[in-house]
Amino acid sequence: MSIDKVARVAGVSTATVSRVLNGNPGVKPLTREKVLAAIATCDYQPNLLARQLRTSRSNMLLVLVSSILNPFCAGVVRGIEEEAEKNGYHILLCNSESRLNRESAYLRLLSGKVVDGVITMDAISCLPGLTALIGDSPWVQCGEGDPGYNASSVTIDNGLAAKAAVDYLVEQGYQRIAMINGDVRYLYASQREAGYREACEGRWQQVVYTESLEYQAGFQAMEQLLALPDKPDAVFAISDSLAGGALACAHQRGLKVPEQLAIVGFDGIPFGEITTPPLTTIAQPIHQLGVRSVQLLLERIDNPAMTPVYEMLPWSLVQRGSA
């Protein structure tokens, strides 16, 4: 069931079978027919590993994600997969959950030639050991961009977007605007905090940090804020899921949203449309972030000498009921 057998059955050489397999021109139609027939009768399936070894191209992309349970990440992955498929690539997904040894195990596939390049959606730039594993392999950062590396990036302007969200709350007349932030080792987190600080300059400020981006974390963060002597009347959360948790907490406390407490989220995931009230949020171009990441990565794979591109995609403030 290898190419030799097909060749024997067809009465040709392996080279000819290979040519037919790869749509190589310059095979007499009659010969091609014979080969195709042999392939069919043998039920031949090419060994992709051998092909990859020979061509030193795997047509596989590694995608490193902090948590696949995060709908924002999942949405980006969908975009990645779509564009990858268009170009004949497959996806190897590493759901790191910030586990260092898991991440390095996957990154080793880069030097091992199992994947042609990597897209990271994790705070990888904080982990020097990992960037060393990537070395000069084709690399695109998605969702946050640290220009300190030989990697392209696809993001939005996190600082500006955060500032716009908080400015909006200010315009609506809210006085004490708090922020629920995540892990500030992520560049996007610190950039959004900077945007918040800028918009709140000379005003009341309060930031709470969570360990994860899951609903429960947002709920707990909101509890902390409501336990303050000076309670906020508005909250800017760094993700819609955190905002959703905060909203649940407000409901439980009997707070009217947005009258007594306004909430603005970030990301623009579908979940935000069905909360009561629906979430006002900063919508990221989720799908497009994935698509562009793949496009830039493939460019880099085809031309390893290419200089990194730092791309910022447009975002928008989506005004719904929560603020």
Add this chain to the structure above:
Amino acid sequence: MSIDKVARVAGVSTATVSRVLNGNPGVKPLTREKVLAAIATCDYQPNLLARQLRTSRSNMLLVLVSSILNPFCAGVVRGIEEEAEKNGYHILLCNSESRLNRESAYLRLLSGKVVDGVITMDAISCLPGLTALIGDSPWVQCGEGDPGYNASSVTIDNGLAAKAAVDYLVEQGYQRIAMINGDVRYLYASQREAGYREACEGRWQQVVYTESLEYQAGFQAMEQLLALPDKPDAVFAISDSLAGGALACAHQRGLKVPEQLAIVGFDGIPFGEITTPPLTTIAQPIHQLGVRSVQLLLERIDNPAMTPVYEMLPWSLVQRGSA
């Protein structure tokens, strides 16, 4: 930067380098040192493709999922990844979105020896072309089990669980219990519907079908139900996300939950804990479904002649505020 160079630098043969690389016993400590030193100075990274070709083992598992945006699927994938990592395996994720050509492109990696086995969480048994692509490769069905194939499966007893959910609604005194179902080509969907029908025998019955499992679909389904001349006073939804959409619709209509409308979901995803009121639901052992799937798959990989195992894991009715 291949094994030959390391061998030359260390002054040994490639075989010895290989032995050191694979922790093979029977290498003189001194020689081992020399080899390790050479590996370090060369900054040598083994070519995994070559190794995989040689050993005809890739240590990769294909995971076929209908939608990664579904938190249930994402949770299972997490379990899969954890158990895979424990055993030195990596995951190749195909987010099929029911796209036939995407699924077949990934399944071809099976015959292409790029992956050692596959776990499917999709209604693959409805698609004869795909099962043919799998052939006799190691295969585990997760979340639904069609015994008509040479594949193990890990599921819960969907019929019984659905019946328990509806029985609970009956016990609470609800009279007109409707069901929001998804795509019945999925075995689990038809099994849960059977459970619903059984519990509702001799009573009012009404089933609405959705195209997807996303919130919006649940919202729309609920709208359909509320447009009925004879409205339901309770709803059993096939997934928590659909239930969440239904809940949002109820809120928008000003219906009190659970007094005027009770809602029971299915899956037990974290989202259900933060809705108002929180969702009563059937909790599946999400993580464990993934873990066991990998375990059964690895057994099958090690012993291809193994007869399929059909495993059912325990579930539970989690009583919260929505019913």
Add this chain to the structure above:
DNA sequence: CTGTTAGCGCGTTCAG
């Protein structure tokens, strides 16, 4: 304990 040899299955020169 170590080296030599022989493939794994394929794509790709280079002749003819």
Add this chain to the structure above:
DNA sequence: CTGAACGCGCTAACAG
């Protein structure tokens, strides 16, 4: 237009 021969980088069998 086709075939013979080589090698991608590695592991495994067999000698020594």
